[in-house]
Amino acid sequence: MKILVISDIHGNYLALEAVLADAGTYDAVWCLGDLVGYGPQPNECVERIRGMSNLICLLGNHDAASLGGLDLEDFNNEAMQSVQWMMDHLSEENKAYLGNLPEKYHYNAFTLVHGSPRYPIWEYILNTEDARRNFPFFTTRYCLVGHSHVPCLFQQRKKGDPVHMEIPQTGIPVQLKPRSIINPGSVGQPRDHNPGACYATLDLEQYIWELHRVSYNYQQVQKLIVEAGLPIRNAARLEGGW
Numbered sequence: 377m378k379i380l381v382i383s384d385i386h387g388n389y390l391a392l393e394a395v396l397a398d399a400g401t402y403d404a405v406w407c408l409g410d411l412v413g414y415g416p417q418p419n420e421c422v423e424r425i426r427g428m429s430n431l432i433c434l435l436g437n438h439d440a441a442s443l444g445g446l447d448l449e450d451f452n453n454e455a456m457q458s459v460q461w462m463m464d465h466l467s468e469e470n471k472a473y474l475g476n477l478p479e480k481y482h483y484n485a486f487t488l489v490h491g492s493p494r495y496p497i498w499e500y501i502l503n504t505e506d507a508r509r510n511f512p513f514f515t516t517r518y519c520l521v522g523h524s525h526v527p528c529l530f531q532q533r534k535k536g537d538p539v540h541m542e543i544p545q546t547g548i549p550v551q552l553k554p555r556s557i558i559n560p561g562s563v564g565q566p567r568d569h570n571p572g573a574c575y576a577t578l579d580l581e582q583y584i585w586e587l588h589r590v591s592y593n594y595q596q597v598q599k600l601i602v603e604a605g606l607p608i609r610n611a612a613r614l615e616g617g618w
């Protein structure tokens with residue numbers, strides 16, 4: 377069974393379409409949240425995801441914030457302006473869909489969250505120390521996370537052992553070993569200095585993970601960001617992948 381694992385689309389519909397075209401056939405889709413925020417086509421992204429079959433979709437911090445009613449002090453200036461824009465532009469139907477997404481999901485050997493198993497919506501796992509603190513907060517062999525927009529893999533062989541961090545190479549299959557926290561990177565706003573949309577595929581029987589990268593017309597997305605009146609920085613960062 378081939379799973380398409382995507383995260384942090386952030387209203388970048390062209391990047392999402394490029395990923396879906398590049399991925400070919402798959403049996404199920406796991407989306408780790410942040411369908412909206414920053415990008416110019418949040419409704420298109422939510423509708424594309426909503427329409428998928430065999431989908432598991434998690435709630436991200438930008439999704440939650442776009443529903444309103446949250447204290448936005450954790451967001452930087454551009455993120456906050458983007459959240460306000462999302463609140464004004466997301467359809468009621470799409471807000472209702474986002475409002476019903478789970479914060480945590482278990483599927484066989486996998487726990488799925490947006491941020492971390494400890495604080496599913498908000499916490500970033502950026503380094504081995506963050507990962508070490510989070511291993512006790514899930515019981516499955518593997519935990520999939522997004523939120524940092526950086527593809528990586530953390531492994532702890534057994535409780536109390538040091539945590540090892542690895543950045544999988546694009547197109548090189550990796551045999552997952554228990555226990556691991558794994559991030560597929562970001563479809564719509566990569567932050568590892570590579571503008572290509574990032575996603576992963578997972579062989580659910582063999583526990584084989586593979587990272588993929590696909591270029592898309594980000595100049596067109598930059599144009600849409602400017603036209604939409606979203607912060608210019610949202611457009612600038614697509615080019616440098618930051």
Ligand code: ZN
Nearest residue numbers: 384410438523
């Ligand atoms: Zn995000």
